[in-house]
Amino acid sequence: MPTTTTPAMDPADAAPVSTTVDQMTAEADAQQPEHTQLDMDLIADLLKHAGIEAFTLNSGGGCAVIYIGHEIPHPIEEGYTAYELLAGPGWFEKDNDDRWRTYGSTAEFYISPDDYGTSPGWDCPPGVSEAYVSAYIIHTITQIRAQQSA
Numbered sequence: 001m002p003t004t005t006t007p008a009m010d011p012a013d014a015a016p017v018s019t020t021v022d023q024m025t026a027e028a029d030a031q032q033p034e035h036t037q038l039d040m041d042l043i044a045d046l047l048k049h050a051g052i053e054a055f056t057l058n059s060g061g062g063c064a065v066i067y068i069g070h071e072i073p074h075p076i077e078e079g080y081t082a083y084e085l086l087a088g089p090g091w092f093e094k095d096n097d098d099r100w101r102t103y104g105s106t107a108e109f110y111i112s113p114d115d116y117g118t119s120p121g122w123d124c125p126p127g128v129s130e131a132y133v134s135a136y137i138i139h140t141i142t143q144i145r146a147q148q149s150a
Contacts, residue, residue: 014061035126038109038133040066041089046134052141056090056102064102065092067114069141082114086143087133093103111137113144 009110040056044066051068059065069084090104106128112121122140124133 035107040104040105043129043134050138086114087111
């Protein structure tokens with residue numbers, strides 16, 4: 001059986017590991033769009049303007065969530081209520097007028113039914129605007145309501 005040998009590599013020809021990792025990281029970063037900050041209060045306002053109930057609240061631990069649509073019986077927890085959709089998580093920050101505002105990052109922003117994650121949700125892609133997210137929510141809640149009324 002023939003044997004093959006790998007040619008010996010001169011260590012002087014090898015790029016330093018840190019340089020290789022830095023190059024790989026830079027190449028990966030160049031291929032990924034930037035994550036953006038979303039104004040969750042603006043998203044809620046755009047939804048309200050479209051006739052959909054929406055408001056932001058602290059869901060616990062300082063996490064901001066947009067509660068969207070009608071209050072409904074919780075699909076899993078008997079005796080509790082839920083909302084048609086949730087969007088978040090986000091955080092609270094004071095603006096220049098010393099008012100609390102809510103923000104989220106497209107890096108972790110998620111939209112799903114209020115059912116403890118048993119239904120599929122939507123991961124927000126990087127670089128989208130509040131108008132894009134609002135349009136997606138309007139489309140989704142319109143589909144949910146059409147299925148419920150069918």
